[in-house]
Amino acid sequence: MAAKQQESRLSLKLLIDEKSNRVVAAEAHKEFVEILFSFLTLPMGTIIRVTSSGDTKNPVTTIGCMNNLYRGVEKLSNENWETENCKTMVLRPRNPLGDYCQKLKLNIDGSWSNTYYRCSCCRSRFSWYPNVSCSWRMKTTQEITAADLRSGGVNNKRAFLQKGRTMFIISDDLQIRPACPIVLAQLLSSLGLSEIDGIREMLVEVSKDQVICLLARSLVSESPLSDLFLPNNPTKHETKLPKPETERTFQKSETTEETEAPTLSLQVTLNKSTNKLLFAKATNEFFDFLCTFLTIPIGSIIHVFKTNSGGLQGCIYNLYTSVEELEDTWIWSIDKSAILNPGIAQYHNCKKQPLKLDELIESKYLLDPRPYENFAVLSSLFIVLDNLDVKPLSSASSSLILRELKVPFSDIEEQVITVGMNEALSLLKAALTSPSSALTNGLASFLQKNKQEA
Template structure:
């Protein structure tokens, strides 16, 4: 079993980790948290195989579970459901060789062409899929796996970064208990204990621990809720379950409007959203409000709002923090995120800073009607090179970068990516993204905790009857979901089990904040 050694400086009197000394292997793992899609996080933290029991993340866990329960017939293709339950990491090439990889059960991107070999010739459909068994335009299945012959040219659009050695340089780092990562130096090591309230060096003790994938999974769970994840894992033994901690109201209250953008200490504005991203037309939904306590019981909506909510599961954590102005309010994640700014000299390339801070969707995961300002990583354009026998019969083939000038142009064809949402072999649009995830002409109910189900008149009546709410206490409202409302709902989904109430309540007239213990 792989393991990584850490040195913990502990305040014995307060039973608290002051800071951790770690090398490249561990810091790479820590930074990889920012690349994980929210759906992956929801799946990992419900795992009981580590020391910390399964936890829930706001309303995301409920959203993830409802996707698992939805019938495949509700989606355009079976691939759509797969994309949500196991969303891809747009930075998988940097994570594939992590020494401790808690997401190792997710397959790396593979490439498939049509089983009909004629489709891969000059007169064929010339499609390429990153999902097995999609339907080609000719009607056959895309199940013939093909491999890139030479990937050294395929990274031309990604600044020529060696992609299998993580994020940071091979040096020593200091990590505070709240996940502030900094390069080690004598100045930092001498001043940090005092800064953390430990004046007496006699109270300090150096402890060496060995970390496996179990502890990394524990760290992910605790970092989402706790300001002291190292202390929780290595000293207190997580006696208090993370999902029972009560978040501070001032930390998680969803504001109706944020007027100030955080600025870094460098020569750029970090949170400079691309205003061209996101749809211009808002989404209209109906919400059922319980007037007595200002709770949104559920929303009635069509496929566009469901697509929007389900897309949360494909958002990488770093991209989410970026859209929320560096304040996602998840435990120690904001500190980890802001640490990347100070680590720029210790990253393996300058471009990695932006890739971590502004993490993008994996290619083909962008929705055409996405409200929020998030884009997808660019694709690697491939050409299929055919190999023939002496009689001109096609034997096999391989992929090479479209900009590879060394190939014989007569034996190759440029390929277009097949849209995962298409069941008839439609090509994916780099400019606009995919058409959506769930089918049109269906109505859905979304509960306060973001559980999504198909709905009908009888299901609505049944839901209300179980709550035993008099009709006089109910009020129907219509709300438009644009960027502002969408960001508010995204933040609420991370920290509240009443995401609709706390995310959309501020936009329904008087401020609505459900008075409850916000559990995770």
């Protein structure tokens, strides 16, 4: 039992400033750094699920209104979905680079499976789920593994980095560099430390639960290492470590350059006196778009904003730029751009995607578990509250919402917003950062613009 527990931990050397009692840096082998890189491949739905420790009502940390969206989706009954698989795909989205993450020493996402189901008729088509219909209206019933497929799987024994025992320096805010004395000296100097004498070394064994906590803190904190390993430290470290000086612009793919972003129509109800959005009436198309907020990997979220931290808080952007600035020779078996922009897993996107996010095609023989390429049942309607809680539209839900809002009917107004690229980016940013008012913070400025133009 002890041997098994030892296999599930990784060693990490912490460098602690004794005067301020904070972690200034960590020294780690590539196995730990690969785990940090894998954070960028995780869809938001996976992050909420694993950081909730089995209880989405009491998460390790709260990420804007994303937890509300996840809980709302989780509470919807199966009759709101095209199939039960559709709900599963949103709550347990597939990691587009999950086959690489299977090679990690500690893999925090247990939802990935190398088991597939093949159609017994044509035998060339397969699915992640059993009983999915193929074009011949036959069901996928035969269980197979990735090795049985023509395309096979990723057979390498490594995740992302080249083989070797090279050490890396990781700052408290997750800037990562290959270790050398000058890198450490520059880091300590940037923190106002002039000598090494006041630095204490501490060896720790990192568990899976601690990796999950580190992931959660990286999205909300500037000092996740200190938060994790010095949790009883009463001092809040306001000093931020140096960030990249310039914003970066990412190139669009050829496919997204050639086509305009689709638009969605959203009917919103606002409090006229406060300009606060009370709720929105969403079609199944807009609901599907909201579902993709949970299926997009972190790396692709940062990529789509095209500027520094975009809508993400904490220090996850430092991790992103560390991968971006790492020399290509350090990366093995995968293009670095795939980590920076993993894309949405195949069939995890919506028909009308204003953010113009691409899917990563796993196989042309893979069957879409969604009968009509939708998550929600066609022609269904939903109520989306300001905090992104989602409910099916019904007379009962409408009366309850009006009763809870306690806003005079005379102070209520309806408007229609066309959600294109700018509106979608603003809403996504608000969903990631606003604890309770994602609709208002994301879309109210577009309402004001509409009023001025009227």
